[in-house]
Amino acid sequence: MTQSPLTIATLVGSRICHDLISPVGAIHNGIELISIAGPIDSPELTLIADSVTNAASRIKFFRVAFGNTVGEQMVGAPEAAKTAADAFAGGRSAVNWQANGDLPRAEVQAAYLAVLCIESALHRGGTITVTGDDHGIRVTGEGGRVACEPELWQPLATGEVPEGLRPAHVQFALLVMAVAELGRTLSTATRETDVSISF
Structure with missing residues (x-):
């Protein structure tokens, strides 16, 4: 296979x-x-x-x-929140996990990849908030300066894998594939002080 x-x-x-x-x-x-x-x-x-x-x-x-991710593994909301918060503790950005209930590990994976995509756009740091449930997830980043590189974010908005990726941006390719595996549609919204990814 x-x-x-x-x-x-x-x-x-x-x-x-x-x-x-x-x-x-x-x-x-x-x-x-x-x-x-x-x-x-x-x-x-x-x-x-x-x-x-x-x-x-x-x-x-x-x-x-x-x-x-193997099978239908589930991740509890407290564990998902703590893992994300601890990973960014002391950094320029903070992650606030507000998604409801336990989620399949594959969905938490996609949310974490979205967090990493948004982190790359918050050049001065900020707050990244994850909301939603097993029917849909929204990840929003707010900061003083949002800079979304077109070569990364334009393909993401149409569910395509960006070309010519650098190692620091591999999460963009994996997010597209992970969301496709979930059978979801990926969408983005970018503004001057905030950016969001939904699926």
Whole structure:
């Protein structure tokens, strides 16, 4: 049986995230062992502890966004919200997950990919809000300056995979394929201070 391009891409994503989380987890455990002997009050150890926490949070988010979805796996709203919020904690943008109820993992994946697309347009950061339910999702980004690159957003608006993608923008291609797999229609709206993706 021939695997779809989306399946191959997400299998690669799952493999990379799986291999990365083990060493990051080992470093985190090491920091916890050090903290047992006394509080972590040196700048060096604090930096390492914060970096490991941030790395683990991003990997967990990427595991859903870029990883393989199997069957009818469901993701609870609290877990989806925490994973997204933790991944962007301390960054220029914040994610506010307001989607209702548990959602299929494939739908959460598409929402996370939309979050990454919108993050790329918020050059000065902002707030990214996810609303909706298992009948439809809307992801909106608001910030002081929205800059949507036409070569990425014009194809997205028509459900086409953008050409000549750079690694930083692979989420645009995967979003198109993920939404198609859901049997949904992708739509976008871009303005000066906000941008949204719906499916």
